[in-house]
Amino acid sequence: MSDKNSTPTPATDFIRNIISQDLDSGKHQHIVTRFPPEPNGQLHIGHAKSICLNFGVANDFDGKCFMRFDDTNPVKEDNEYVEGILRDVRWLGFDWGENLTHASDYFEQLYLFAEELIQKGKAYVESQNADEIRELRGTLTEPGKNSPFRERSVVDNLTLFRKMRDGEFDDGTHVLRAKIDMASPNINLRDPVLYRIRKISHQRTADQWCIYPLYDFTHGLSDALEGVTHSLCTLEFEDHRPLYEWILAEVSAPCLPRQIEFSRLNLRYTVLSKRRLIQLVEERHVDGWDDPRMLTLSGLRRRGYPPSAIRLFCKRIGISKSENNIEMSVLEDSAREELDKTAPRAMAVLRPLKVVITNYPEDKTEEFEPSRHPKNPDMGTRKVPFSREIYIDHDDFRIDPPAKYFRLAPGKEVRLRFAYVIRCEEVIYDSDGKVRELHCTYDQATRSGTKAEGRKVKGIIHWVSIQHSVPVEVRLYDRLFVNPSPGSDDPGGNFLNDLNPDSIETVTSCRVEPGLLKAKPADVYQFERVGYFCVDSKESRPEALVFNRTVTLRDTWAKLEQENSGQN
């Protein structure tokens, strides 16, 4: 049998498999996940992978997903990021409903769990400083040594811990540690720090607390308090799982979530680490978090990527535990697939070359009415004026055309899309020898849509009527880095050396068909034969439109020509 009509393979991955089993076995009736960003930066395409997984799993299994801010470190976090993160998750297409929480919502309960640990003799107040603690921690190959404060009495620990909370000690003087095993081969189990003193105002709890719990203590308990069934995180937390489970087991946790790790996203020709992203922004290598070259969600949005394209991308890359290095083409093709279906078509000339149609009446104007989308008549039509003087793209004319060049050249014919077939009769040069304009003749019998369309012409090019066209600015974006793995060739690992000097090209002399005058910020069009472009949402103005190139169209001719020239 042909598989032409078979249903596509359903999205599956090892995590969904585990969840299915947990549901089938009756271990869980409902599944609960969570997306837990720290509000210390903006979300990027790597977060999108996690968002699509966590919210996607909740959707697939009719469960729920908490949107939870992991705000346990007031030193690094800032409320300014919260709004942006929520906006980005919503934009991506996910809804947390009532389930918006913060780790800081649980500070009181977390504190009580800590006292419980102390009561059980499973935690103690450490009075060495950070350096001293590190000294006794041991190394990867040598076990650590017990702290001199490890055997403090429960009463002393409790008293000290309460004084810590009450602000009686300075930052760094004491810390609460779990009492596990200083000789564990897993360093995370060598009496990890649970609480530290930070006399700094928290963005949500203000000055209510001066001790703050660390990630390991906070995360699992927050999961448990929310009834999370599957806590999905990235691979670097794999070593933390024993600690995650230890904490839940030693305390009266309401339930025991299961942590499952998957590999984080790596994309070629870009960087995704928060540290590097912040550096790009702060050192002004890009124009902010939403620079269209940034693979932040705000950057992708401004670039013209529809959320559906990002979801498609996440579906295509899959979920697994292996290191990966995804090619840009996967992202770009996801955008093309979505945009091809939804973007209205328009004609735009990026690098104008004047063409005078010498046998066309000087004062005549006619209007063509092509559809906005070749396959979706519901999108309607638009009016495109035509007259004696038009612009075509410089790239669509060659004085000396290579083999298989279907476009315009001296003595050659080409079809003006939706209009007539023209023939290039004469090339007019500037004094410096550059092509200034073309004199062509048109054949009235080839008018688009008429019965006798006449001869077959292989080449079709786009154009705009000079007097009717509107000038716009277009920004052509390319990858931000020239190295598939930025910084990998530099002994010092400096990724900035790999910045692509041509990652943005601003073209100011573009002309587009008049219908684009009503384009609104963030609208995306396909400029026929060129690519997808969206109205810049920050710098475009009704009287001075600015378009960002989201992604080019596939261009087999450019590829062919490049290969041919490479052979010579």
Added chain:
RNA sequence: UGGGGCGUAGCCAAGUGGUAAGGCAUCGGGUUUUGAUCCCGUGAUACGCAGGUUCGAUCCCUGCCGCCCCAGCCA
């Protein structure tokens, strides 16, 4: 030379003790007033290596190799 992971075609990624889904990329071809889209076809040694168990292993066992992560009072 401690611990934890990973290793299926160029890049991702399913899957099974019985001879390997799918996507992206590639290369052909067809349709086309976008060299786009769409459609069809395409990888005769792709299951890290070496042994072993088995009638038969990518999937089981043993050993080896390679890569990633961990020594924050970051997450």
